[in-house]
Amino acid sequence: MLLTNACKQESYNEPIISLEKYHIKEGFNLEVVASEPFIEAPVTMDFDNQGRMWVVEMRGYMQNLEGTGDDMPNGRITILQDLDNDGITDHSKIFLDSLVLPRAIAHVYGGLLYAEPPNLWFVDIENDKPANRVLVDSLYSGNGNVEHQPNGLMMHIDNWIYNAKSKYRYQKKNNKWIKEATTFRGQWGITKDNFGRLYYNTNSTQLIGDYVLPNTIIKNTFYKPEEALSKKLTPNQRVYPLHPTAINRGYIKGRLDKDSILVNVTSACSPIIYRGDKYPESFKQNAFVCTPEANAVKRNILNFSSNKITAKQAVVGKEFIASTDEGFRPVNLFNAPDGNMYIVDMHRGILQDKVFLTPYLKKLYAKKKLDTIIGMGRILKVTNQNNTNNTTLNIANFNTTKLVKLLYHNNGWFRDRAQQLLITQKDKNAIPLLKNVLNDTSNSIAQIHAMHTLNGFNALNFELLEKILYSNGDSSVISHALVLLEQFAHENKVTSVKKITEHLFLKNNTEIDLYTILSLGRWVTLSKDDMFPALWQISNKYKKDLLYQEALINSLRGLEEDYFLYLNKNNKNSQDNVFTKVLDTTLTNKKNYIKNSVYGKKGVKQNAKSAGQKIFKNLCATCHGINGEGVENLAPPLKNSEYISKSSKRLALVILHGLSGPIHVNGKLYELNTTMPGLVNNPDFSDKDIFNIIKYLQNTFSDAPKPINLDQIKKLRNIKPKNGGVFSETELLELEK
Template sequence: MKNWLLSYSLLAAGAICIISCQPNTSEKKDKHQTDSLAMREKFAESPVLDAKASLEHIQVEEGFKVQLVAAEPQVSVPVAMTFDEKGRMWVLEMMGYMPDTSGTGEDMRNGKVVILEDTNKDGVVDSRKEFMDSLVLPRAICLIENGVLIAEPPKLWYVENNGDHAGKKILVDDKYTEGGNVEHQPNGLLRAMDNWIYNAKSDKRYRKAGNKWLIEHTHFRGQWGITQDNYGRLFYNNNSENLLGDYFSPGLGANNTAQRTVAGFDEHIVPDNRVYPIRPTPGVNRGYMKGVLDDSLRLVNFTAACGPLVYRGGLFGEAYDGNAFVAEPSANLIKRNLLQDSGYIVTGKQAYAGHEFLASTDERFRPVSLYTGPDGAMYILDMYRGIIQHKTYLTPYLKNEIKSRNLTQPLNCGRIYRVIPAKANNVQPVTLPDDPAKLLELLDHPNGWVRDRAQQMIIDHHYTTLVPQLRARLQQDTIKQPWGLLHAMWTLEGLGQLQVEDVAAVLKNKNPYLRVQALAAMPAVITPQQVNRVLQLITPLQQSVLQAPSVAMLLPYIQRLNAAAAGQLQTQLLHAYANDRYVADALIGNNAGHEQQLLEQVSSWNADTTLLIHKRLQKVLKDIDNKRKAKLNEGLVKAYPRGAKIFKTVCQTCHGDDGNGIQSLAPPLNESQWVKGDKHKVAAIVLFGLSGPVNVNGKVYKAPEVSGEMPGIGSNDEFSDSDIAEVISFIRNAWSNKAEPLTAQDIQKVRQQYKGREKGFTAEELK
């Protein structure tokens, strides 16, 4: 289970990583008890602080300062925002999120889109306009042309902007979210460098083409929040993992829906999930479990990671360019990570050992989303509230924590902060004029937000008069600061003016990373007239290990126009890179619906079944068979309607609609011995939860490959014993599973057996 905004991620405070326990000596136990009691006494109360007082509780890295930009009543419960070219903030207010521990009133239409502005340029918001109201739990926003994309589950709307007032509403996607609770639904709406709009917790991308909206399949990514680096690569996370991301451009490698994972996407960028709060954090969902909190009641590992930001503002200094910041609202902090390219692989590590970039001693400081602003500052959305865990997974332990420190109230607070260098004075946003020549200049601006927005405005206003200058920009060979050239290429693509010779010019660039990006733009120029020229350009590049994966990912586009040439190039790549996971997966991606034929081709060339491509093909073929079986469950939906609905809402978002698990989230339910085995054991898992590691059919699943724990739903008043029996019965007979159904009496029996238990089970306990 994972998701975005703290709500989502924040919300996700329930799926935490499990670490090794410390030696259980009496001395250690006594010290733990002493420290814990002292901390509980010291922080027994959690006062509600006004914005200025809460600001004083924030500690930030030396050399920086935190400034208050907006607070209630100007803003309430902010969860997502974006800036316009005037430097104004368009903010989503999720007023309906968890009014109490039962979620009473979550369906009220009290969400809003507001426009916040600093009219006197003193760094503090002094103007608030309500653009739109009466929304139910809005979660994502994006500006495009003269309108606003707004995600209001389950729908995605495009709302025309009539002088800062909501105009005509156009339905873009009536299934923007399918199933899942508020903690597990798509979000993000990141308008990326390649001119597509990407999401977290989703495998869809969107693009406006005239009056039509294009919706395409892409890689499934993350949980709450999504960001891009200077090369347009996407980064994200889930609630228990610091940072995940892509090695390659986002538009490539997602041609075969049968591939559950594609190498180079959804990779573990920063595997270190340790956090360092500066105050006790007992108010996390599994705080009663060993290893979740340390002796001073501080969270040990991420449990609500969300709102990642690759900083591109140019204001912090060279050491901070390209750093990835991640919010952890459960621990009241923001982490800094250092990223580095090694070939096409991106690696990362935490910037500090033992402390954080920013942290607060105010328990209600809940950073959920981070942004680079038009002034180069880092902006922080603070929901400022006590309850951040959604009701679906709320444990009795956390309910008691909320009650003991009165964390339910208040519900109408919210703050926006910005972080700037300590010595910076009068930091002002860059405003973007509606002037083609000036927008062209801004494509080289040191602030990545400014470059992005300049590109978007040129495209939105259809400034095709700039095409000659944009083409000329591609001829400049700049190794150290290539960003303007890259934006020029994608601006041409967005205008529909990119030509094969434009891409060829970038392929000649001395910067190898720019050459890889040029390959990512190739799909826009692979036409019947130009396919042979494209082949002429890319075929020699297969000899480069750095560029071979991207070349292989172009095969599906060539296949449609010149199958013979694509087949020849595929054979060359196969013989050269059969044991390269990135090229192998790209070749499988080119054979959607023809995986068996590719396996036969591989076997006829080399009968060695240990070849990596052979093994990955076998896995895909098995997944295809499982998916076929998953479609045979219509009768089960009729037999267990309530169970099927709960599965879709609670279970599917982590275990997948085919029950085969989701990378970085959860292991499979399909053919799992835990699901098909002892009905009382599976009931115990669903009621109380299961913490990893766990062995499923011979494979051990543990963090960070999957979340360290599956929360139980037994304490959720929303589900009756009959409901829980139904969802277990549905799962035990779905896909390839076949096992005895359960009754409400079975659930009651297990509840009685473990009466008084709150914590989840370990696999060892259930043995």
């Protein structure tokens, strides 16, 4: 069945929204497909199998400058309908209501997964109504700030559901929900490319990404990769608003230019890799990023080179979309079944949560009357003027044969959804059809989807993958086959795998070499004698490349000493090899039992019920990590930090008044484009609270706590930064002299 823009059968009242203040790249149109009164304060959405939009409404967020009422159960998940088929929402119906600040949804396993902090729920859908609610995770998010809680819920090609601002992934298998550790990623929003690499960001870094497939390089518990994950892809964070910009701490030098226009992003969120089929070829796998503080959407062109990725602004000095409408708050982007990109516009004046809202911005909001832009919300669609066919398929009733054919679709949305529907429906008639796709080397993307669909069916085996690995197929297909092959590790297959690695090495392909060395871990455990030579042969070829040496340590997994002996015995060791440093780090961590934070404990071990710990978990851990390890591109580590151990006065000043970079921690320079806000003007935090935070930080992350009392903290409230904003490291050090 086709949903088309047919002639109207009935007349409906559809709001008319002007977009005169919006500028979009030439050749594209911007359309309003949903708006108030049908939705209010939308933060995310998803499409169902009929192509309908399901929207999460965070109605309780910052209804006024004081932020009162955010605990009201007024959030909703709404189904938007276009009953007259003209492309514009004319009806809506509530699927779930009475929610407190809901933040994420995903149509998976024939039902709906949704997040309402602190819980993650799953419900079946019966006649557009929820049924059989199941609690997936009671600890999906803590009770922290609304801007720093897990979100995203993206079903991936590997059949796992990934999140932003989280170190866990989820999967439903044999009617049981599985929660598994993964790399901590981003702040708000997560996306993927056609190969399966993940992308995300932080407020101050517009695009961050992984060079490798998820959970393939974190299997050595005593080494945390530096080169493969959480890589800053954009060389600068420039943004180009069309008007003076109202941002937090705009008084800090360098935040705004002489015309009060924002220089670098401060609220970047929700990147999307465009995987649709309606835009020109040059737009495929471009990265679009929301910058709601600048009332804009950015476009970056990705470059994939030698297992590494870079991104650059598509047009220097100009955004893909920019508006002078200060209510335009793009907070999420989505690929859609019609092949276009959709924008979730929260459409409001107040963008900053009360916990971080400075008096400066509060006054600016009031002066510009931005607090009066409330009770609104839009969904916008970006269309290509040269491809106006915006029809979409209703795949709700597609049979198995049709779903398998969708794995060839040019629109990634259909490939993703078809894969999951096939796995959910469990029709074994799909297996021979999927094997046919797997053997069709004319379409590598379809092959990859077929491989993971078969894996979801538990119908994949060693022999099928072995055939792929000996084929002349695309390197991306071989890479995925190598990752999936490891689950079939068995001693009677070691000789076969040894021959496979020898065959693949002769291809002299950097991508295949990387995934070969990444995926030998279980095979190494079975036979060091057979696999050590293969590891050395590949790693030696890239002995100056940290990425490959991290891949090597990933596959050793406890056999580091044995491999070191192998190198020495065969005169293959070299002190100038990058691997030597990686090995030394791993062995040191192993000796001191310092684990990769992915495998660290879920919480800190001291003062579990203290007031200081509660504040830390809800406020500080969102940026610095629950174990104080820091978050890449967001905040430095707290463990052994001079800011924790050297001076209680310095620590108190930072907590009270805030801190901006660059700063030094443990001798390392952190040039983060972020500012830690102070709590001095926040009435929710008393001197006692500040004292509790300090005591907790020092007792947990320092071996030498320094004394401080409430009277000292009270006096430190009046020692303010010279610029009237936050402290710099230089100014803090001067105060200690």
